[in-house]
Amino acid sequence: MSRSYPSTIAAPLEHEIVITKSRFITHVVPVADVADADRAIAEVRRAAWDARHHCTAMVTGVLGDQARSSDDGEPSGTAGVPMLEVLRRRDLTDVVAIVTRYFGGVKLGAGGLVRAYSTSVSEALDRATVVRRVALTRVSVDVEHADAGRLDNVLRSWVDHHDATLGDTTYGAAATFELWVPAQELDVLRADLAAASAGALDPIVGDARVVDVLP
Known part of the structure; x- marks a missing residue:
């Protein structure tokens, strides 16, 4: 029986949702390795320098055995980990997700943040071409x-x-x-x-x- 490997995506894409006046802008980018993912994150940070949060999740390696996430100032466990779980559920690797949040003035609570960040990545990936x-x-x-x-x-x-x-x-x-x-x-x-x-x-x-x- 041949071994199965995680998939990746064909091209970068951007997707935005608005939840209770907060804008969540997701960039999902195919990457070659961790350094490539860090460059993609840096580019988004430079372009959206005025945003409050740039939460990230990445999975890299042919077997998807390297993973990292960041809440970037959101309450611990409410952003990066839920984003990473979406990548894991989709069985993807060599991909980084960056969700930029422009705060709308209304707090969402821990559960609301988990849903917002995971939904942002999930909806973006629904639009991706999987390789x-x-x-x-x-x-x-x-x-x-x-x-x-x-x-x-x-x-x-x-x-x-x-x-x-x-x-x-x-x-x-x-x-x-x-x-x-x-x-x-x-x-x-x-x-x-x-x-x-x-x-x-x-x-x-x-x-x-x-x-x-x-x-």
Whole structure:
């Protein structure tokens, strides 16, 4: 059975809600690591320097094994941790959520703050494009230029039916197609390529790595 990995998001996004006159502006940003997340937080702080709070939550690492949160002046446990729980429930990693609050003059209480911060992140993520992450094996296939167009069509159809993805195609002495293929599909690929080329094509199998797969 193949291992499952947390997902991430495709692109940064911004979402705002207003609760009892307080504005909660959420930025959710895909990041490479903790330092990248800290840069995203710093950018939001600079842009919204006049806000009272910039509460944050981040999860990083291929396995989502690094996490951090901050209440940034809100009562302890009412902002950062609820935000982090949303990221955990969505099974996301390499993402940071920053919720900027402009105080509206009415106190929300601890329960109100928990709901406001968690709802802010949850609604923002509802608008995100989620990117699955899977362990795939790199495969390259060399083909004569005259056959490249036909093989391109064959491979595009093949990856659509085998949870694989096409990488870059390079053109040198031959056309080299790159595929990322689940380990359990490698034998199927070999057989299908042999059938499509009267046995002329033999894929070169490389290393496995965790890659992003857009929906």
